[in-house]
Amino acid sequence: MTLLDFARGPGLQWSLVILVVGIIWRLLGALMITARRDLAKPRPHSRLRDGVGVIASRSLPAHVFEKRIRFQHVSGYAWHIGLFVTVLFFGPHIQFFESILGFGWPNLPNGVVVFAGAVTIALLIALFIRRMTNPVQKLISNFDDYFSMIMVILPLVTGILAFAHIGARYETLLALHLLSIEAMFVWFPFGKLMHTAMSFPARFQAGSGFGRRGVKA
Amino acid sequence: MSVDQAAFAEFREALKAPPTPVDDGLSDAERLARARQTFFARVDRRAAVDLDTCIHCGMCAEACHFYMATEDERYTPTYKFAPLRRFYRREVSPLRWFFKPFTRKLRLAELQDWQELVYESCTGCGRCDMICPMGINLSTMIGIMRQGLASAGLVPAELRALQSEQSDSNSLFGVGAPELTALVDRLREQGVGLPLDRDRADVLMLTTAVEVRLFPESLKAAARILDKAGVNWTLSSTAFEAANIGLISGDRDTRRAAMRRIVDQAKACGAQCVVVPESGHAYQALRWEAANELGEELPFDVYAIAEYAAELVNDGKVKLKATADPKTLTYHDPCRLGRHGGVYEAPRELLAEAGHHVRDTEANRRENVCCGGGCGEYTISHGAALRQKAFEVKRHELDATGAEAVVTGCANCRINFLIGAANSGWDKPILSLVETVAENIAD
Numbered sequence: 001m002t003l004l005d006f007a008r009g010p011g012l013q014w015s016l017v018i019l020v021v022g023i024i025w026r027l028l029g030a031l032m033i034t035a036r037r038d039l040a041k042p043r044p045h046s047r048l049r050d051g052v053g054v055i056a057s058r059s060l061p062a063h064v065f066e067k068r069i070r071f072q073h074v075s076g077y078a079w080h081i082g083l084f085v086t087v088l089f090f091g092p093h094i095q096f097f098e099s100i101l102g103f104g105w106p107n108l109p110n111g112v113v114v115f116a117g118a119v120t121i122a123l124l125i126a127l128f129i130r131r132m133t134n135p136v137q138k139l140i141s142n143f144d145d146y147f148s149m150i151m152v153i154l155p156l157v158t159g160i161l162a163f164a165h166i167g168a169r170y171e172t173l174l175a176l177h178l179l180s181i182e183a184m185f186v187w188f189p190f191g192k193l194m195h196t197a198m199s200f201p202a203r204f205q206a207g208s209g210f211g212r213r214g215v216k217a
Numbered sequence: 218m219s220v221d222q223a224a225f226a227e228f229r230e231a232l233k234a235p236p237t238p239v240d241d242g243l244s245d246a247e248r249l250a251r252a253r254q255t256f257f258a259r260v261d262r263r264a265a266v267d268l269d270t271c272i273h274c275g276m277c278a279e280a281c282h283f284y285m286a287t288e289d290e291r292y293t294p295t296y297k298f299a300p301l302r303r304f305y306r307r308e309v310s311p312l313r314w315f316f317k318p319f320t321r322k323l324r325l326a327e328l329q330d331w332q333e334l335v336y337e338s339c340t341g342c343g344r345c346d347m348i349c350p351m352g353i354n355l356s357t358m359i360g361i362m363r364q365g366l367a368s369a370g371l372v373p374a375e376l377r378a379l380q381s382e383q384s385d386s387n388s389l390f391g392v393g394a395p396e397l398t399a400l401v402d403r404l405r406e407q408g409v410g411l412p413l414d415r416d417r418a419d420v421l422m423l424t425t426a427v428e429v430r431l432f433p434e435s436l437k438a439a440a441r442i443l444d445k446a447g448v449n450w451t452l453s454s455t456a457f458e459a460a461n462i463g464l465i466s467g468d469r470d471t472r473r474a475a476m477r478r479i480v481d482q483a484k485a486c487g488a489q490c491v492v493v494p495e496s497g498h499a500y501q502a503l504r505w506e507a508a509n510e511l512g513e514e515l516p517f518d519v520y521a522i523a524e525y526a527a528e529l530v531n532d533g534k535v536k537l538k539a540t541a542d543p544k545t546l547t548y549h550d551p552c553r554l555g556r557h558g559g560v561y562e563a564p565r566e567l568l569a570e571a572g573h574h575v576r577d578t579e580a581n582r583r584e585n586v587c588c589g590g591g592c593g594e595y596t597i598s599h600g601a602a603l604r605q606k607a608f609e610v611k612r613h614e615l616d617a618t619g620a621e622a623v624v625t626g627c628a629n630c631r632i633n634f635l636i637g638a639a640n641s642g643w644d645k646p647i648l649s650l651v652e653t654v655a656e657n658i659a660d
Contacts, residue, residue, distance in 0.1 A: 029311020030269050035262035039508035041518070043559055058350050064580045065348045068279040076274075076350075135290040136275040140299070143319075145273050190315055198270040199351045205263050206352030213505060214559025215583055217347065 004171050007178035015182035022189025027197050043214035050211025051204035057217075058203050075123055082120030086113055086156065114163060121156045124149055144191045151187045154180040220635065224431055228390070229636060235598045236378040241370045248369040249325045255368040256304050256323075259361045267353045268305040271295050277345040277355055282587050283338045286606035294345035297334045298358040300327050301365070328366055335362045336373050337600035342552035342587035356557075360467070367467030375596045376466040383462045384471045387455070387478070392426035394454040400429050401452070404437065411440050415451035421488040421517075422450050423459035423479065423503075425496050427628045435495055435628065438655035442526050443492075445658050446534035450492075456482035459499035464506065465593035476507040483517050490518040492525045495651055497553030497627040498592060504558060521554055522651050523626045527563035530570060538659040539572030546573045546648070547620035549611075549634075550585040551627030553592075564626050564650050571657035578614040586611050588625075590633030608637030615645065622646035624653055 001009070062069060087093060091107040098104035107113075128149050131137045158180045162173035188194065210217035243251070260268070277294040278284040284292040295302075300323055307313060307320040341363075343356035366372065372380065383389055388396075401411045412418070422443065428436050443450045456478045463472025483491050493500045504519040520528070529535040546568055554560045561582045568575050580586050589607030594600060611634075615623055623645055625631055634647045 026269070026311050030265040031262060033260070033262040033265045033309075036509065039512070039514050040505045041508070041515070054352055058352050062348055062350075064584045065276075065280060069276045069348070072274060072276055134275070135288075136278045136284075136293050137273065139290045140273045140275055140293055140296050142273070190312060192272050195270055195272045195351060198266065202266050202270040203352035205266060206346070206349075206354060209263070209354065210346075213557065215556060217352070217583070 002171070002175070004175040004178075007175045007182065011179060011182050015185040019185040019188050023194070023197055026189050026194055027201075030198070031201060038209075038212065040212070042212035045208075045211040045214070047208040047211065050217075051208040054207025054210075054217050055200060055203045058199075058206075075127060079120050079123040079127070082116045082123065083152070083156070085116040086120060086159070089113055090159075110163070114160060117156050117160050121153060121160070124153050124156075128153075148187065148191045148193050151180075151184040151191075151193070155184055220431060225635060228431055228632075229639070231390075232375075232596055232636075233598055233601075236374050238374045239377065239381075243370050245325050248371070249323065249328075252325075252328055252365040252369040252371075253304070253308075253323060255365045256301060256361065257309070259364055260301075260305055260309050263354070264358065264361060265305065265309065267355075267358060268302050269310065270351045270353055271302065272351060274350065276348050276350060280344040280348040281339075282342070282344070282589055282607040282610050283603060285586075286589075286610045287603070291334060292338050294339070294355045294359065295353075297331070297339055298355070298362045300331055301358060301362050325369070328369055328371060331362065332366060332371050332373065333599075335359060335366055336376070337594065337597055338603060340552065340587050340589065340591040340594050342591060343556045344552070344584065344587060347556065347583055363467030364469065365467070368469070372466045372468065373597050373599070375598060376462065376593055379593070379596065380462045380466045380468050380471045383458070383460075384468075384474055387458070389426035389458060389460055389462065390430055392429045392458075394457075396426075397424070397429055397452070397454055397457050400433055400436075404433070409437050409440065411436070412451045414454055415449075416486060418449050418451035418486045419489050420448050420450035421456075421479070421483045421486060421491045422452055422494075423491065423499070424452065424457050424494050425460045425499065425628060426458060427460070427496075427632065428494055431632070432495075432628055432649060434652050435649045438649070438652040439492070439494060439522050439526075441655045441658060442522075442529065442535055442651070446529045448529075448534075451486060453482045453486070459493050459496050459503070461499060461502040462593065464498055464502045472502070472506075473510055476502060476510055479503060480507060480511060480515060483515075488517050490520055490525070492520050492522055494522050495626050495628045495631070495649060497551035497558075497629060500560075501553040501557050521558070521560050521563075521626065523554070523567065524560050524563040526651065526654055527567050530567065536659040537567070537570045537654065537657045540657050543572045543574065544621045545576055545619070546622050546624050546653075547576050547578055547615055547618040548581075548650070549578075549588065549615070549623055549625040549630055550582055551591070551625060551630050552585070552587050554626055555585060556583050560626070564624070567650065567654045568624060571654055573653070576618045576620050578618055580614065586614055588627075588630035588633040589637070591627075591629050593629075595629065595633045595636060604633070605637060605640055608633065609641070612637065612641070612643055620645075622648050624648045624650050626650040 089108040090113040094104045094107050131141050158177040162177045206217050281294050304323045306316040339359050341356050345355040401413050424436050461475040500521045508515050565575050590604050
């Protein structure tokens with residue numbers, strides 16, 4: 001079995017198993033801890049509307065706070081969008097998804113996707129350095145924060161290397177690209193990448209909790 | 218409307234002298250075990266989700282008035298409960314078997330170090346809750362930290378002294394039933410009748426030691442509004458104190474006892490509603506926490522005096538006349554009345570009804586900047602310098618409105634403003650909402 005065979009076969013399968021089981025374990029494990037019913041008489045509210053509202057609103061600019069956090073917001077939007085463009089609109093990626101899902105969608109030109117990937121890498125490296133140097137972020141960061149960023153940067157870097165055929169045989173670069181993605185899948189449930197899943201219940205409970213008090217959170 | 222300057226000066230001086238710490242006789246091991254036990258008990262599903270979701274972005278720092286005033290990274294809200302988060306990961310998280318080998322145990326020295334961050338540099342204002350991109354309720358997490366520290370006997374000496382006073386003798390700042398009765402008698406001589414200890418009443422009106430000692434005009438103003446509306450109300454000499462030091466310090470027994478006293482008295486006199494005076498944390502304690510703390514739905518409604526007065530005005534039971542001296546005022550939203558309680562519009566409506574023009578600070582309502590001394594913080598002598606810096610942030614916002622005076626609906630905020638103003642020579646009048654409204658009751 002070659003490295004590529006491993007990456008395409010058992011590596012991918014097992015990393016996906018760990019990803020899915022890990023997400024469910026961590027998500028349900030937290031959600032299944034009991035919480036007492038709130039006995040305080042609520043103001044008129046809609047739990048669903050308030051909860052879903054905050055799921056949406058916390059992705060938007062933050063009103064009066066915005067001028068103090070604009071850099072974090074803009075950089076955050078930028079690299080997340082860059083990552084989604086790279087993952088979802090690169091032709092070979094779409095072919096891969098099509099082989100699993102049975103349907104595909106139009107791709108963006110390779111140049112656009114590579115540019116998005118390169119910008120995303122640059123932003124993530126800049127944010128990595130900022131995390132090491134900004135006093136607030138430096139103080140509150142732990143291994144997870146840095147390692148998770150590396151886990152996201154590596155698939156982007158190996159992807160561009162594989163696309164450009166730089167540094168090794170294409171098959172080797174492709175295998176490294178796949179393995180870096182699989183490493184990210186394996187790490188996902190254990191680190192902060194889990195916020196992708198956890199942010200939904202967290203935002204929902206913020207919205208519904210404050211909504212009971214008549215506060216639009 | 219004016220504050221008794223002699224009483225205020227005496228009060229301020231008293232705050233400068235911290236009480237001697239009391240040795241509670243707990244061993245270090247007992248302290249740690251108690252903190253752990255409290256953390257275990259308080260981390261429910263909601264807390265678990267919050268503790269599991271932080272991405273360490275640090276945006277919460279930008280909402281904290283202590284960080285804004287100093288740029289000291291230690292005041293980053295998510296850092297203020299870092300020990301709790303680690304405890305969660307190591308002991309409670311569904312992945313604790315994975316995290317345990319890499320996660321340090323909770324240590325007593327660490328909790329002692331965090332006392333300053335949890336009590337002196339956090340007012341629990343919850344502004345950070347509004348900025349977090351993940352929706353984490355950071356102020357609740359810091360509240361759990363306070364509860365853990367309280368059970369470990371790590372409450373600052375000032376709060377601990379107040380906590381003991383409230384739980385041992387049902388008084389605060391030396392104000393108990395005799396002092397309230399004396400005030401009622403004094404006011405009666407002045408022609409202001411305050412009903413005390415009526416057997417049956419529709420409304421149980423609360424007050425606070427701070428009102429009795431510093432702001433009796435606020436109590437008189439509330440009485441005028443209730444009397445004008447023809448409400449059958451009473452004060453209770455045994456359950457008049459709305460302030461809840463247990464909520465502030467984190468001490469469960471004090472918190473529950475103070476709540477129980479009011480709830481039992483309201484039931485005993487058949488009150489349909491309890492009206493909380495100008496005290497943000499007291500409103501939070503009774504309106505939002507008491508039912509859960511006592512494990513029973515309350516058989517009466519709880520109102521802040523601002524929202525109760527607004528309801529009486531809206532129902533036509535009290536009419537306000539436009540003031541002959543209209544002012545441009547700015548309303549400071551007390552955190553626990555507004556952001557934690559949803560009382561935003563009633564105070565503004567009342568001021569407008571009284572003919573004043575309200576000009577908001579840039580950050581207002583849910584995003585309002587804290588006065589800097591809420592949640593009992595103004596009592597902690599060691600934090601005075603930091604509080605003054607935080608006050609300057611607020612002062613800058615208030616000055617930027619160009620308003621002639623500041624109105625607020627919380628005596629705690631008012632005291633902090635008065636202290637900050639006295640320290641810095643700020644001469645902006647700081648007014649009580651209920652007093653401002655009562656001045657304009659139509660005959």
